[in-house]
Amino acid sequence: MGATTTLGLAVPVLLGQVQTGKVVASQIPLPPPFRVPLPIPPVLIPSRNPAFPDADYFEITQRVARQQIVPGVLTELWTYNGSYPGPTIISRSGVRTVVRHRNTLPVPTVVHLHGGHTPPGSDGFPTDLVYPQPGAAVPMKAMPGMESTGMHDPLARTSVGTRAYDYPITQRAATLWYHDHRMSFTAQSVYRGLAGFHLIGDAEADALPLPRGDRDIPLMIADRSFAADGSLYYPALDPAALSTPGTPDPYMGGVFGDVILVNGAPWPVCEVQAVRYRLRLLNASNARRYQLGLSPQPPGGKGFTQVGSDGGLLRAPVRHDTIEIAPAERFDVVLDFSRYQVGQEVTLTNQLGSGTTARVMRFRITRRAADATTIPAQLSTAEEVVTRQAERTRSFAFQNHSRRSWTINGKEFDPVHPVATPRLGSTEIWRFTTDFHHSVHIHLVQFRVLSRDGKKPGPYDSGWKDTVDLKPAEETAVIARFTDYPGRYVMHCHNLEHEDMAMMATFTVT
Ligand code: C2O
Ligand code: CU
Ligand code: CU
Numbered sequence: 189m190g191a192t193t194t195l196g197l198a199v200p201v202l203l204g205q206v207q208t209g210k211v212v213a214s215q216i217p218l219p220p221p222f223r224v225p226l227p228i229p230p231v232l233i234p235s236r237n238p239a240f241p242d243a244d245y246f247e248i249t250q251r252v253a254r255q256q257i258v259p260g261v262l263t264e265l266w267t268y269n270g271s272y273p274g275p276t277i278i279s280r281s282g283v284r285t286v287v288r289h290r291n292t293l294p295v296p297t298v299v300h301l302h303g304g305h306t307p308p309g310s311d312g313f314p315t316d317l318v319y320p321q322p323g324a325a326v327p328m329k330a331m332p333g334m335e336s337t338g339m340h341d342p343l344a345r346t347s348v349g350t351r352a353y354d355y356p357i358t359q360r361a362a363t364l365w366y367h368d369h370r371m372s373f374t375a376q377s378v379y380r381g382l383a384g385f386h387l388i389g390d391a392e393a394d395a396l397p398l399p400r401g402d403r404d405i406p407l408m409i410a411d412r413s414f415a416a417d418g419s420l421y422y423p424a425l426d427p428a429a430l431s432t433p434g435t436p437d438p439y440m441g442g443v444f445g446d447v448i449l450v451n452g453a454p455w456p457v458c459e460v461q462a463v464r465y466r467l468r469l470l471n472a473s474n475a476r477r478y479q480l481g482l483s484p485q486p487p488g489g490k491g492f493t494q495v496g497s498d499g500g501l502l503r504a505p506v507r508h509d510t511i512e513i514a515p516a517e518r519f520d521v522v523l524d525f526s527r528y529q530v531g532q533e534v535t536l537t538n539q540l541g542s543g544t545t546a547r548v549m550r551f552r553i554t555r556r557a558a559d560a561t562t563i564p565a566q567l568s569t570a571e572e573v574v575t576r577q578a579e580r581t582r583s584f585a586f587q588n589h590s591r592r593s594w595t596i597n598g599k600e601f602d603p604v605h606p607v608a609t610p611r612l613g614s615t616e617i618w619r620f621t622t623d624f625h626h627s628v629h630i631h632l633v634q635f636r637v638l639s640r641d642g643k644k645p646g647p648y649d650s651g652w653k654d655t656v657d658l659k660p661a662e663e664t665a666v667i668a669r670f671t672d673y674p675g676r677y678v679m680h681c682h683n684l685e686h687e688d689m690a691m692m693a694t695f696t697v698t
Contacts, residue, residue: 208624208683209442209475211545212423215416218447219258221455222535222550228405229385229451232275234285240354243284246277250382251292258447258454261418265381266293266368272452273408273472274366274384281390285355287366291318296346297377299353300369301386302516303362303498303634303654308675310353311631314371314692315341315603321349341603343676358672359634360570361393362500363406363468363518371603372433375443375474375684379422383408383472392569393501397562399466399522405458409513409548410472411445435685440594441624442475442685448538450549457550462526463559466495469521471513474684477625477657479539480548481510486527493563496520499634499652501568510539512648514627514657516682519648522563525553570652573615573636573667581617581665582608586626586658586681586691593690594681600690601680608695610670619665622658627682629655632697635668655682670697 234244253270254262268274268289279285291297296319300312309316364386368377385406398404415421423439435443447454471478482491490507498518511519528534536548584596584607593600597607610616617638620628637649637656641663648657658664680692 209444209685210438211444211446212413212421212439214413214421214446216258216261216414216418218544219454221547222457224259224453224456226456226458226549227451227453229273229408230271230275232269232277237286240284240286240352243286244279246285246287247290248274248287249290249292250297252294255452257449257452258414258418261414263414264419266377267381268384272381272383274382276385276387276406277366279355279357279386279388281357281360281388283357285357286352287355288350288352289318290350291320293320295373295377296320296370297382298369298371299351299366301353301355301364301366302629303364303518304355304386305359305632305634305672306355307673308677309345310355311677312353312369313344313603313676314369314374314678315344317344317346317370318351319346319348343604357388359388360500361390362388362498363470363496363520364388365408365470365472365518367472371601372688375435375688376422376424378472378684379412379443379474380420383410385468385470387468396501396564396567397560398495399464399561403463404466404468406451406468406470408451408470408472409478410449411476411545412447412449413445414447434688440685440689442683444476444545446544448541448545448548455547455549457552459552459554460525461555461557462528462530462553463557464522464524464526464561464563467521467523469511469513469519471515471517473515475515476545477512477514477540477627478548479510479512481537481539483535483537485509486524491523491527493522493524494519494650495522495563495567497651498654500570502651503568503570504566505563506647506650508647512657514625514655514682515684516627516629516655517653517657525551526556526559528553530555573669575617575638575667577615577669578617578667579611579614581619583619583621584693586620586622586628588623594686596691596693599693601692601694603694605694606676606696607693609698610695612674612697613669613671615667615669617665617667619663620656620658621663622660624660625683626658626686626691627655628658628679629682630668630679631677632673633668633670635666638665638667640664674698
């Protein structure tokens with residue numbers, strides 16, 4: 189943002205913290221845990237549209253809605269189609285998917301398909317705003333766009349009312365998600381409810397004997413706090429999220445809630461049979477990292493068998509006692525509830541939390557049932573990248589550099605000037621260094637983690653990923669191939685407060 193920035197905020201005291209962020213205390217009594225049944229987000233049915241004859245076509249209206257999240261309390265949300273999480277979209281690898289979004293919210297929006305291999309015009313660049321349709325609650329001329337950030341982006345492709353996001357979906361089966369990506373306001377928009385799952389299927393995944401149907405459950409984990417009136421309590425300078433970008437001190441390091449929601453329900457309970465289930469874990473929290481565990485652990489431990497990462501199936505399963513998951517990461521795991529007794533209750537815990545945030549949800553094992561599933565020793569034949577293919581190495585330092593923002597290589601987000609221009613079709617190694625915890629995400633690509641501090645990758649780095657959890661004062665190297673689509677993309681920290689406070693950089697594939 190250079191000299192034009194208006195984010196005149198003081199730096200928070202962060203040194204010595206395991207993760208950056210601060211809890212916002214709810215102003216309503218918190219509900220008791222493990223009472224609300226786990227909701228499953230509705231699945232959107234595709235239709236045909238003559239304008240896109242070869243595509244599965246979906247429509248989503250972004251609108252204000254009220255939903256009962258805490259029992260007996262109505263919470264106003266910004267939603268995709270009236271629900272939080274938004275509806276799940278299911279695409280087939282090789283089948284073009286078009287999603288037309290209509291914006292009836294009081295603010296501009298941007299939709300990003302996280303993990304998608306998407307052409308730049310549909311990727312949801314943070315300044316490609318969709319302004320509310322005419323007649324929406326706030327008059328157009330009172331609607332801030334770029335102006336509120338003190339910056340002008342001559343390359344922005346804005347639209348009014350609607351936008352059709354066009355996804356070729358040439359990638360393999362994976363658990364993706366879509367969420368708002370408006371420059372400097374992403375944290376507030378996602379916090380208020382703009383997030384949903386987008387799953388991709390393919391023949392390789394279909395052929396596996398893994399759990400499916402109602403034994404294949406997406407779990408969107410997100411922490412939130414509630415204001416006295418039942419609304420979500422985001423500590424913004426401007427509660428309408430109209431004009432003041434970013435998040436003020438002392439929350440610049442991240443906003444933590446004191447309620448853990450799974451699929452929009454507080455500490456829900458899910459009745460399961462004593463069989464294998466596939467759980468698609470997504471950390472959709474603004475800033476909170478989790479270390480998910482099982483209490484009690486099954487006999488012999490290693491309750492989680494990881495079968496997939498951000499970018500799809502692993503080549504071979506990896507077993508874990510706990511899963512560390514940073515904002516925006518996905519872990520596709522199988523849990524075998526036949527390792528427990530019928531009638532037993534198993535709590536999904538968060539070993540990085542305390543008090544109300546030390547628990548996530550609960551499973552109740554109701555009865556025995558037939559189970560034809562297995563976890564094969566080989567899951568996928570996905571191709572590997574090898575280091576010698578890399579044409580060049582670039583280094584990016586993620587830091588709290590100035591007294592008012594988070595930076596990459598000392599610079600605040602600049603949508604116009606790229607920090608890197610990878611050649612179309614080339615393979616590059618990107619080295620990330622950090623001060624604090626940062627959840628680093630690159631658009632367009634799936635990458636492999638090559639190393640941490642020069643040593644081998646960590647236990648949660650397997651498979652193709654689009655987001656990597658950087659530990660404080662650590663150096664991590666990833667390798668990616670920049671294929672198919674020339675144009676302008678971003679990489680950024682997925683701690684959304686860091687992202688909004690400028691920890692984002694433009695790269696242009698040329
Ligand atoms: Cu999940 Cu650039 O975002
Ligand atoms: Cu993304
Ligand atoms: Cu960060």
